[in-house]
Amino acid sequence: MTTINTQSPTPPKPDMHQLIARERRSWYLGTGQLLVLTLIILGAWWFADVLNARRLADGTGDIISLTAEAMPPDFSNxxxxxxxxxxxxxxxxxxxxxxxxxxxxxxxxxxxxxxxxxxxxxxxxxxxxxxxxxxxxxxxxxxxxxxxxxxxxxxxxxxxxxxxxxxxxxxxxxxxxxxxxxxxxxxxxxxxxxxxxxxxxxxxxxxxxxxxxxxxxxxxxxxxxxxxxxxxxxxxxxxxxxxxxxxxxxxxxxxxxxxxxxxxxxxxxxxxxxxx
Amino acid sequence: MLHLQNVSVTFPPDVRALDNVNLQFRQGQFTVLLGQSGAGKSTLLRCLNLLQSPTQGLVVGDDDQCLSGLNKHAPRLRQHRRHTAMVFQMHQLILRQSAVKNVLVGMLAGQLAYKSLMPNTKADLQWAMHCLERVDLLEKARTRCDQLSGGQRQRVGIARALAQRPRYLLADEPVASLDPGTANRVLSLIQKVCDQDQITAIVSLHQVELARAYAQRVIALADGQVIFDGPPNALSDEHLARIYKTNQQTVNASDDHPSIPKPPTTTPKEIEDEIQLAQSVQRYVGSTVLRPGHDQHRQCRQQNQS
Incomplete structure (x- = not known):
């Protein structure tokens, strides 16, 4: 057990305005972090050429024709x-x-x-x-x-x-x-x-x-x-x-x-x- | 005989848990350590088993062997630990394993490590089962410990200690997390087995009534110093006031203080706990003779709740 408090225990009264301000600030902080993360992902995509629409469009046709060639699966061996x-x-x-x-x-x-x-x-x-x-x-x-x-x-x-x-x-x-x-x-x-x-x-x-x-x-x-x-x-x-x-x-x-x-x-x- | 000579323990940065303690423990006595949390009870017990090595001073074991200052896993130290079994507040069992497996841990000392990889011998199992039988848990031998109740777990802990064939049994608040009825049963069990085997029990408690009921010798600690050492009936109100660092006036004052709402009005849990503790301490201090029986039981419960 802890020591006995002979004084009256007065719990400090929390400041409501301060709490609200902190709560709001934490929302902005979280959103800011999400924004930074989004920028990092976009940067990585740009760097890796994922955002190059023409290259993707050109490739799609080849993928489809390859898939078509692979059909139907051949289990004879x-x-x-x-x-x-x-x-x-x-x-x-x-x-x-x-x-x-x-x-x-x-x-x-x-x-x-x-x-x-x-x-x-x-x-x-x-x-x-x-x-x-x-x-x-x-x-x-x-x-x-x-x-x-x-x-x-x-x-x-x-x-x-x-x-x-x-x-x-x-x-x-x-x-x-x-x-x-x-x-x-x-x-x-x-x-x-x-x-x-x-x-x-x-x-x-x-x-x-x-x-x-x-x-x-x-x-x-x-x-x-x-x-x-x-x-x-x-x-x-x-x-x-x-x-x-x-x-x-x-x-x-x-x-x-x-x-x-x-x-x-x-x-x-x-x-x-x-x-x- | 266990002997602490001028033992001090300092935790960094500057917490003095034990301050120049001199104590001797002879075979066969039931000793209770009293004191507030932080008074140094646990540290004292851990020093006796050398789980905690003293910063200053000597720990002398049986055959006048000095034990402090040895390597953490020195053979002589392991030999000593084997004879000074510990029972912990939170039982400290391996919950995934069965009761008997936990008891077998008590028999590791002196065995070669390769034996751990072999199947347990019949003799070992018989001894472990016998220890479980003594704490009345034979039927739970193969039950996993996470399926046992708090009191049963503590009894497995006692069985593990008994499996060591100890000369000393150090119990660190063995009943602190148990309800009053179970606490009484666990303490009587410790008393019974220690009496049968002539084991010196050194038990730390924070219930004064329990100490009075079971102890042959009471040692009280405050701020790491021994402030009382003697038979329980010599324990006076002044001693108790010193142990719990309060006196009647201040307790009364805090009890009548207008700013503390009285239960059962809804108060924060902490405040309610404080009030209950203050009341129960007042009861120790206020009454010169504590009657055994249901009155003790009731106080015990109150103490446990706080």
């Missing part, structure tokens, strides 16, 4: 696509697993409250930023050059790039952990590692599961394009059909990918709900 589809699926699962295995220790070292030393903390943050800043397609090209064509370079590229993002999220959720139970575990005489295992990890497990499943979904979508750089999967078939201008096949593959992505999306939604 479907048997050749089963294997690459499984490749893509396996690539996403294997890559995500690598990401999680790498992210747990890196995440613990890159979280301020569990990192043993600030130097380690900054070094790990650097590693995470580095991994995140290399696009997975570039990583794919590097790994194709290193280990040859196939699913393996795709798995490595997705896994490594994912560590950058998954590790950062792990670290962030570890930093936001409720300190009270952690302190309680410390008070029992547990060692540093035990405090992490029993005080920190149980609290962040739901977030970890959430990020992992989301990342798996993302990696599946990415795995469909990894084939374009020769890293296996359905993307390999897609780029092949595109090169020989079989647009009807392209549209068929895109439809299949759409169905698969929707399926993975539904499944990940169900799984994430389970880990609440």
């Amino acid at each position: 479907w048997k050749d696509w089963i294997r690459p589809l499984f490749d893509s699926l396996a690539m996403s699962v294997a890559g995500t697993a690598i990401a999680v295995i790498g992210s747990v220790p890196i995440g613990l070292l890159a979280a301020r409250n569990t990192s043993p030393h600030p130097t380690v903390y900054f070094a790990m943050r650097g590693v995470l930023n580095f991994l995140r800043s290399i696009p997975e397609l570039i990583m794919g090209i590097i790994f194709v050059a290193a280990v040859g064509f196939g699913v393996l370079p795709g798995v490595l590229a997705l896994g490594l790039h994912s560590i950058g993002m998954v590790g950062k999220f792990f670290a962030e959720s570890i930093e936001h952990v409720d300190e009270a139970p952690v302190e309680a575990v410390t008070s029992t005489g547990a060692s540093r590692l035990q405090v992490i295992l029993h005080g920190v990890i149980p609290q962040v497990l739901p977030q970890m599961a959430d990020v992992t499943i989301y990342r798996w979904e993302y990696n599946f979508r990415q795995s469909t394009v990894m084939g374009m750089v020769g890293a296996g999967g359905i993307g390999f078939e897609l780029i092949g059909s595109l090169r020989i201008m079989q647009y009807q096949e392209v549209s068929a593959i895109l439809l299949i990918i759409l169905v698969m992505v929707t399926g993975v999306d539904l499944l990940s939604g169900v799984l994430r709900n389970k880990f609440k």
Whole structure:
């Protein structure tokens, strides 16, 4: 309890005019911010040529004719696509697993409250930023050059790039952990590692599961394009059909990918709900 | 024996939470810490467990081992913590986990970390279940703690403390967020298990009646200094007035003050709380003998509301 006020508590009377003035000022402030944002967006559009009406009009016709050429979708080669589809699926699962295995220790070292030393903390943050800043397609090209064509370079590229993002999220959720139970575990005489295992990890497990499943979904979508750089999967078939201008096949593959992505999306939604 | 020698704790920039405290705690006594919020009760308890290391002075544990100034995770310190179990006001359980999992946390000390990755041994589980049985929560062992009531959570917290096989049980306002009935049950439970196991209980409270009902020794703190240390029946009105930094005149004055509207007229919550607190303090100060029973219960409730 707080100290007892022996004086009569006189709550200061708020000045109504001042309150109204503040309320009005905050409206103008908000509108001003919105205006600035609009100007920034318009500037970006102008810079990127989005506002060039003639170029857009010229392109529209080509898009329509391309779409017409791609109709109807041609599924006659479907048997050749089963294997690459499984490749893509396996690539996403294997890559995500690598990401999680790498992210747990890196995440613990890159979280301020569990990192043993600030130097380690900054070094790990650097590693995470580095991994995140290399696009997975570039990583794919590097790994194709290193280990040859196939699913393996795709798995490595997705896994490594994912560590950058998954590790950062792990670290962030570890930093936001409720300190009270952690302190309680410390008070029992547990060692540093035990405090992490029993005080920190149980609290962040739901977030970890959430990020992992989301990342798996993302990696599946990415795995469909990894084939374009020769890293296996359905993307390999897609780029092949595109090169020989079989647009009807392209549209068929895109439809299949759409169905698969929707399926993975539904499944990940169900799984994430389970880990609440 | 636990011993604090000239212990002071200063929080930056310049808050003196404990000021030159000298105390000894012997095995088997039920001790209550009294004091206002901010008087240093929590800091004192946390010093005894070394969750808070003193800025100055020494904390001496069993076997005359000096514990202050050690590394945060030093083995000797962990050994000490194992024997001085803590019970917290907000229970500080991991709510997503079952009661028995939370109790098992109390047995981590002295185990190797790799054991955490193995399945729990039968003996460990038996001990954890036994501890839950002692707080009468065996049927809730596999229930997630976020589905337990406040009193049940606090009992899980006590079971976790018991799982440590402690010599000392430090309870930091264990009943502050509970209703009077539950508060009484939780305190009797602490008293019972400590009596059975010869555990020294050091409990901080802010209800004087509860302190009188349970304590064998009362230590009162104000502004980080010990202002009373003795049996509860030696606790006089003057002491209480000093603890709660008030006296009868000023309480009466504020009670009759015309500018404070009296409940139940609609007043801002803060003012109402202040009035209730003032009234309940007046009751402690005004009556020399506090009768146990329903009268105590009623006051207790009033105190809890404020």
